[in-house]
Amino acid sequence: MNENRYTRTVDSIKAPKESVQKMLDAVHSYEKKEKIIHMSTLKKSVIAASLAVAIILTAVFGIPALSPKTNPFTLTVNAAEVTDREFTAIGTLDTIGGDFQTTERSGQVIYTDFFQFNVKVEGSDIDNVLYTLNGGSFGINTEDYGYSKMMYQSDVIASEMEDLDFKGFTCLWLCADSFDATLPEEVRQAVRDWNDHANYKLGQPTLQPDYDDSRFNIADCKKTIYTALLDRLKVDVAITLTDGKTVEKTLVFTCDSVEQETGIATISAKLE
Amino acid sequence: MSERRYDIITIGTEKAEHIIHEYSDMIYRIAVHNLKNPTDAEDILQEVCLALLTKCPADRGDTFIKHWLIRVTINKCNSFRRQFWQTRRESIDDYLHLAAPEEQGVMDEVLSLPKKERNIIYLYYYEKYTIKEIAAILGMNQNTVSSSLGRARKRLRNILTEGGTHNE
Numbered sequence: 001m002n003e004n005r006y007t008r009t010v011d012s013i014k015a016p017k018e019s020v021q022k023m024l025d026a027v028h029s030y031e032k033k034e035k036i037i038h039m040s041t042l043k044k045s046v047i048a049a050s051l052a053v054a055i056i057l058t059a060v061f062g063i064p065a066l067s068p069k070t071n072p073f074t075l076t077v078n079a080a081e082v083t084d085r086e087f088t089a090i091g092t093l094d095t096i097g098g099d100f101q102t103t104e105r106s107g108q109v110i111y112t113d114f115f116q117f118n119v120k121v122e123g124s125d126i127d128n129v130l131y132t133l134n135g136g137s138f139g140i141n142t143e144d145y146g147y148s149k150m151m152y153q154s155d156v157i158a159s160e161m162e163d164l165d166f167k168g169f170t171c172l173w174l175c176a177d178s179f180d181a182t183l184p185e186e187v188r189q190a191v192r193d194w195n196d197h198a199n200y201k202l203g204q205p206t207l208q209p210d211y212d213d214s215r216f217n218i219a220d221c222k223k224t225i226y227t228a229l230l231d232r233l234k235v236d237v238a239i240t241l242t243d244g245k246t247v248e249k250t251l252v253f254t255c256d257s258v259e260q261e262t263g264i265a266t267i268s269a270k271l272e
Numbered sequence: 273m274s275e276r277r278y279d280i281i282t283i284g285t286e287k288a289e290h291i292i293h294e295y296s297d298m299i300y301r302i303a304v305h306n307l308k309n310p311t312d313a314e315d316i317l318q319e320v321c322l323a324l325l326t327k328c329p330a331d332r333g334d335t336f337i338k339h340w341l342i343r344v345t346i347n348k349c350n351s352f353r354r355q356f357w358q359t360r361r362e363s364i365d366d367y368l369h370l371a372a373p374e375e376q377g378v379m380d381e382v383l384s385l386p387k388k389e390r391n392i393i394y395l396y397y398y399e400k401y402t403i404k405e406i407a408a409i410l411g412m413n414q415n416t417v418s419s420s421l422g423r424a425r426k427r428l429r430n431i432l433t434e435g436g437t438h439n440e
Binding site: 005006007009010013014015016019020022023024026027028 | 379398
């Protein structure tokens with residue numbers, strides 16, 4: 001490669017001055033929050049740990065119910081307290097969808113989406129919190145350090161994250177594969193249909209020769225796929241108290257509903 | 273029992289300004305390489321600026337911060353593309369005004385490469401990182417970087433002449 005031509009070319013690509021000024025304006029108007037990090041607690045024993053998993057778009061902040069606490073801790077997802085009594089709405093997803101990868105010859109479609117949730121455990125008697133992801137195909141993207149890492153089931157998050165900011169921003173990366181026999185056929189069909197709906201919208205050939213877009217319903221499709229993906233996702237939470245006892249709970253998720261007109265999905269969570 | 277709190281030390285205003293002046297072009301170039309669209313690349317500039325203010329560790333040196341910016345920019349571009357209906361099929365002509373007219377053919381070819389290879393080409397040839405450094409920055413295996421670079425060079429070989437020197 002003639003790198004001189006390439007480097008000259010890239011040299012001529014400059015960030016627009018207005019955009020740079022906008023960035024500087026943002027810096028000047030940003031309220032600096034200077035606080036203290038307790039360095040001794042940045043190692044393995046991460047209390048009130050952040051698996052920062054924040055919902056990208058709209059967040060619904062639930063008001064914790066005023067009920068007697070039976071657990072020595074409070075677990076919140078996107079600031080909504082999640083209990084073992086019932087599912088609690090933790091936010092909405094109004095992204096239209098993730099990425100599709102397709103293999104035209106074999107007809108395989110892989111749908112990948114990113115769900116971001118802020119999970120936090122707090123309590124005055126907590127010594128350590130350990131999170132373990134189980135079920136399904138997922139990954140974690142720790143954006144604070146621009147660090148992307150696929151983590152598979154049974155990986156222990158806390159120890160993997162020990163070198164990262166405790167409020168590390170993480171994102172759960174879920175996949176639905178139209179060739180995955182562990183997924184019900186209706187889910188795999190929904191993945192194929194959603195992919196072809198996207199192709200249809202873009203004026204591109206559909207993978208399925210008999211695809212009929214008039215029968216496609218985005219709300220039903222998303223509900224089918226999101227329900228399947230979220231039902232697979234379980235986060236085991238092991239909380240070690242200062243008296244040495246351990247409380248173990250599993251955080252589970254579900255897709256409550258998807259609005260017909262907007263395609264916005266409401267997500268709930270519960271402890272088991 | 274005492275309650276423990278966790279807070280964040282964020283980067284200072286003066287340092288943030290210095291970083292923006294120093295690296296805004298780099299962020300923009302990476303965004304253009306990934307998104308092929310100058311308008312989207314401008315959006316990425318603002319998103320990376322916000323991440324810089326809220327998440328960049330304050331007590332790290334310049335090398336770390338540059339690597340951090342590269343990774344965050346690429347991640348922001350990936351997040352941006354995941355909003356499916358924002359994936360555009362615009363012509364490559366849309367960004368040709370960015371390059372000097374005599375170099376348009378070069379950008380045509382580079383931007384026709386897969387995204388991973390574009391990033392590696394940029395980091396290798398423009399930022400002058402070694403394969404080992406690129407692997408560390410992108411969180412990839414060195415062999416993967418090496419083979420991606422080789423593939424990219426092969427694709428570009430017919431169009432561009434080999435030239436220049438580089439440290440391995």
